[in-house]
Amino acid sequence: MMRMAWTYWATTMMMTPFVLGGQLLARECSVTLRVVDHFGKPADYRLAWFRDRSGRDYTERFEGLHGRIPCGYEVYKYQVSRTDRDHVLGKLEGELIAGKPETWKTVVTNPNVRVNRFGIGEVSKSLPHDYMWKGLVKPKVKGPLWVHIRSVVGPEHVEAAVDTSGEFKVYEGFSNGNYVLYVSDNSGSIRYTRVLNITTFAPSVPLIIELPDEAPTVTVVK
Numbered sequence: 001m002m003r004m005a006w007t008y009w010a011t012t013m014m015m016t017p018f019v020l021g022g023q024l025l026a027r028e029c030s031v032t033l034r035v036v037d038h039f040g041k042p043a044d045y046r047l048a049w050f051r052d053r054s055g056r057d058y059t060e061r062f063e064g065l066h067g068r069i070p071c072g073y074e075v076y077k078y079q080v081s082r083t084d085r086d087h088v089l090g091k092l093e094g095e096l097i098a099g100k101p102e103t104w105k106t107v108v109t110n111p112n113v114r115v116n117r118f119g120i121g122e123v124s125k126s127l128p129h130d131y132m133w134k135g136l137v138k139p140k141v142k143g144p145l146w147v148h149i150r151s152v153v154g155p156e157h158v159e160a161a162v163d164t165s166g167e168f169k170v171y172e173g174f175s176n177g178n179y180v181l182y183v184s185d186n187s188g189s190i191r192y193t194r195v196l197n198i199t200t201f202a203p204s205v206p207l208i209i210e211l212p213d214e215a216p217t218v219t220v221v222k
Helices: none
Strands: 018-020 023-025 028-036 045-052 066-070 074-082 091-098 102-108 113-116 119-122 133-138 145-151 157-162 167-170 177-185 190-198 207-210
Touching (some): 028 045, 028 091, 045 066, 066 074, 091 102, 133 145, 157 167
Parallel strands (some): 028 102, 133 207
Antiparallel strands (some): 028 066, 045 074, 074 091, 113 119, 133 167, 145 157, 177 190
């Protein structure tokens, strides 16, 4: 299954220091948080608190998930909370550095938390010791290939080597969500890309990858 992630974007708009009435005013940045599930869909969260390392609170500088704060590359910590439940499982904490004109921060929710009419809880998942998800890359090619499966919004990243028969094996489970699959060769060139919508923790249907005659277009950014 793919994890669902809730993300908050953080935007930081920077103002250079200036003098007003003979007093030097501190530079400010605009910060925006966005919370999403592992499918990238927005989640209903609010800002519980936003503090610097000394403990000074800046929550009142925010309207919703957007605010303006001093930004001298300071490290800030924050907590966001579900709007429908006041529960420890519905709270997410993290930190960011504010120093650029704009800062976007994506916060991904815990995909194992479940909410129903009885309350809120966390699901525990485990794989059988012999679990294996197989896939096949066609046609066979000369030289090593690697298959990468990376979450679009979360930190999950699984990789597997393709053997001489074109087969690859994955031994890990997935949170429900959207993933980018890509195949690279030994030189680092990308030979194939696809978006996967994984809806089960332990996929079992073999994944067939048919390499195109031409590799994906590469855009050089300068």
